[in-house]
Amino acid sequence: MDPKPQHKARMRELALDFARTHQARDLYSLGEAAGTKLVFMDLGERDGAYDPEHKAIIINNTRDLNRQKFTLAHEIAHALLLDDDDLLSDIHEDFEGDSLEQVIEKLCDWGAANILIEPETLQEVLNRHGISAQGVMDLSRKAHISLRSAMVAIAEQAQNPTLIVLFQPAAPQKPLVVNFTAQNAAFKYTLTPGQVLVQDHPVQVSFETRLPLEEDSYVPFASGKKMPAHLTTYPEKMRVLAVFKTP
8 A cells, every 4th residue: 555645745845854954864863853762772573663652763773774774764754744743634534454554654664765865866876877776776875875765765766667676585595585675656566575586587597697687577476477577686795686667
């Protein structure tokens, strides 16, 4: 379930206003700007949480720095959303139950990307690489953000239905599985985290050869359905990024 365009527009406005007002992008400066107390602890599978009662953001201290930055920005977006009565009311009127939770999480991912990424940097990367796996990687490096943040930001700039997927082995010598996905509103389906990639897919070839590729391919759904898509990949260390663009 995706947020409505007006919800995303308002979330982006809130996030950009926060980012313009508070230029620093390090963890403690962001937390201080949000008026929250930062707490670092092992949260197991969870990346973070926001406690509005105590104005505290809890960050998983087992994650790397870029992941922690994205989590902090995501939780700040939660705080911005909770403080905007009109946006919060609109979302609750349009969604309920699991759909409501999904929409809020996607909105906060979108807010996090806008907090962390300067618009000029995003435009520079798009002008150079377009909507591609190379572009996502380049944005992550230039903006000093997590790959997840870059995936969300690039996906939202796509005009055609676009799905961006990070694949990596669950363990050494194991098959590639879906680790994280980002997509624009025009792409109506997704891949499930943990889904195993079919062995003969070009993404697997890119991972094994350590070479980026660009070709007409397909989105490998778990059902076996093959949706035609233009594919770009970028392998890096023990992971490979794939961008699927459909007509």
